[in-house]
Amino acid sequence: MLQRILTFFERHSFGVCTYLGERFHISIAKIRLFFIYSSFLAVGFPLIFYFFAGIVLDFRNYLKRAGSRVTDL
Numbered sequence: 001m002l003q004r005i006l007t008f009f010e011r012h013s014f015g016v017c018t019y020l021g022e023r024f025h026i027s028i029a030k031i032r033l034f035f036i037y038s039s040f041l042a043v044g045f046p047l048i049f050y051f052f053a054g055i056v057l058d059f060r061n062y063l064k065r066a067g068s069r070v071t072d073l
């Protein structure tokens with residue numbers, strides 16, 4: 001049951017923690033804990049950053065896919 005919940009959130013999340021973990025060579029679990037704990041201390045500001053970063057990453061992936069389709073022509 002717990003594994004199903006974790007895989008659901010992994011598939012439907014923006015991938016911000018994964019991107020930051022791979023980029024800076026930090027454990028993804030540590031980054032997630034940082035976002036959770038800092039959102040309690042900073043009254044939700046890290047969540048705003050997380051969603052903004054998710055939108056930016058999603059837009060970057062969209063541009064990469066669109067660029068590859070244009071060059072395929």
